[in-house]
Amino acid sequence: MTANLSRLLNALGLVAIDTVLVLAFADQLWFRDLPCPLCILQRVGFIAAGFGIALNLMFGPRPSHYGLAILGAVAGGVVSARQILLNIAHNSAYGNAVFGLHLYTWALLLFALIVVGSAIMLQFEQQFAATDVLPSRLKVLPVLAVALLATLALGNVISTLAICGAGLCPDNPAGYMIFNDNLSLTLLGKTP
């Protein structure tokens, strides 16, 4: 596998992660399905995994970058597994189901896919050789994918502040805490 093909596959992988985060926002804003604390931490896991792939795109593919993607996916997967087991133990569910599975179950499957995909990519050592001059089509997509990941990270800063204020999130968020009357207290992490 050449460095250029690796770069294209990494860009497509990051676009897939960006899409997951965009769909999570769509579910939150369109269907008013507010994310629970564990759901928010799974978003963090996707960004942590995407971060490793983004480094591949910006500095060239390296085993350490794939390592970051795998570790980020494992951290997110642990959170997903915890939420699945929690709902099994309580015989309950949180949020909307998509094609019969809840979002945290889809998240666990996607985290596993990121681990497997990164492990497969690590088998192609030729990509780690010195990079050739990149064709322009291989510059646009990676830059857009990384820029979108950064935008989604900042969007989640705002969204999480709006839902939880500056403290820990409630287990079952009922609304945007930032719209409370005592806005200053909320931002200080104190529930009015």
Added chain:
Amino acid sequence: MMSLPFLLFACGLAAAWTRQRGAAMGFWVAGVLVLLALFRFHATDVLNLGL
């Protein structure tokens, strides 16, 4: 508090954008540590699972 890991990863991506790989990886480590600490705060119930 819960928005902190997102902020750290955004700072890390900004560092990567300015070609500071070491700083970017430092922000990644900080972000994951905060993620794990927040998970610890939210995973307090013992799960009654008969595995």
